[in-house]
Amino acid sequence: MNDRSAQRLAMLQEALTSGGTLHVRDAAELCGVSEMTIRRDVTTQPSAISLLGGRLVMANYPGVTPVYDLTEQQASHYQIKHRLCQRVVSFIEEGDTLFIDCGSTLIPLLSQLSHFRELTVVTYALNVANAVATLSNVRLVLLGGLFYASSQSFGSDGMRAAIERLGINKALISAAGVDCERGVSCFHFHEVAPKQAAIATAMQRLLIVDASKFGLVRPAYFAALSDFDIVVTDDEHAPELLDCLPKASLSVTVA
Amino acid sequence: MNDRSAQRLAMLQEALTSGGTLHVRDAAELCGVSEMTIRRDVTTQPSAISLLGGRLVMANYPGVTPVYDLTEQQASHYQIKHRLCQRVVSFIEEGDTLFIDCGSTLIPLLSQLSHFRELTVVTYALNVANAVATLSNVRLVLLGGLFYASSQSFGSDGMRAAIERLGINKALISAAGVDCERGVSCFHFHEVAPKQAAIATAMQRLLIVDASKFGLVRPAYFAALSDFDIVVTDDEHAPELLDCLPKASLSVTVA
């Protein structure tokens, strides 16, 4: 609420921009005030910095740990997505060029890619790129464009063409809705072009969806279920649900 | 060093993948062991998880706070860069389309962009994109391509053309070396094309360099000093150093 307080916060924020933590003790010295003042600065007004065990850390800073606790529900969600991704890993082979879709479903996959010797990942999602950027064994190709915050991904005119020019091996696609008759859909229209392009060029197409997505139809339709070679899901009833499919070659894997 | 210990770590790691923190108390419950065991798991062996004020946080996870303390030196560097960026802000106008270069110099600028009503930022750097992605008032255009970890930025064939197609207002360029006679240079060759393209299309060209860069020549030359309209630096002697320039229109600002 104070002018100087705001200034200090800005200063600390910048000190923390590139990650790392700062002890309140050091922050106090840096700003030339007492620890208590630093605490108050950070506590009494909403800011990007939070206090964790005596250290300042960026709360919501780009690509930095948001400091909030996991709810039990969230933790269980991770469990599901993790299991799905474990299954997906088994389809990946050394040297593959993977297209990885946006969303949260495939995030747990990325830490598991470090076990390979050499891979290439193509994506149009910022969070995927961030995760892959830390892996020294994975070549990262990010398809840029205008950023859409809602899906943490990029979109551009040339994306379809850019994807089709790449030698993508396997397309790992996620979705917000899967319906036997109405096909596979997502929320955002700018995701349609990259998803379709990846499906068109990839040699193998995997759809990864957790059970909650079945029977749902979302605004942006992008593929038929028969466009996929493999469906990875945690739904025990998925095989029956997908029975409606004519294409016999579709393989369903329940994680 | 234990089988079960490793398993627990993996489990916790996954719970933390998408950011967030986990209290040792909760982690203990989640794993069905005592807090002490969790502490030992995390402490006694090298792992991606670290313990911060009673909570588990990912240490080096993609886009997540690495948990180490800032050195005093680092902190003072931020001070300098922050001051430079404060000066740069004064050149920015409402509605501008800014090209923002890669590197650490311009990072402190980004948090100050939130004061504007509406801006567009064009960049080819991942860390810049991450910072801008959190600002709702800034349109972000990321130029993608193959990722270069050394500079946290992307490079591609089409980048030069892509940049020249954009209506960039002001180019904010950083450099690793500035020399009167040998011009302005950087470390990585893939940065040359985007920098040059931005300089070519922008209406106003700013070079932002701290004092330590003067007199240095780096492998990749990309511009002459006379290509810039404004030089923002913290070196008091900069005006003299830049005296060698023939072009009178070059404006030097000492932060």
Next chain:
DNA sequence: GCGTTAATGTTAAAATTATAACATTCAGTG
């Protein structure tokens, strides 16, 4: 200058977290 109020500083107590030492459990062996 004086009074008023907001901002900051100081201190001591409370709460929390970390550490160390020792107790217990468990798996594997002879």
Next chain:
DNA sequence: CACTGAATGTTATAATTTTAACATTAACGC
């Protein structure tokens, strides 16, 4: 089955962090 050693649990203690109450300082208007 007892022995062994690693792994885990328990407890008490030490260190640290947080909070709250109050003291001090600085800023501002009259």
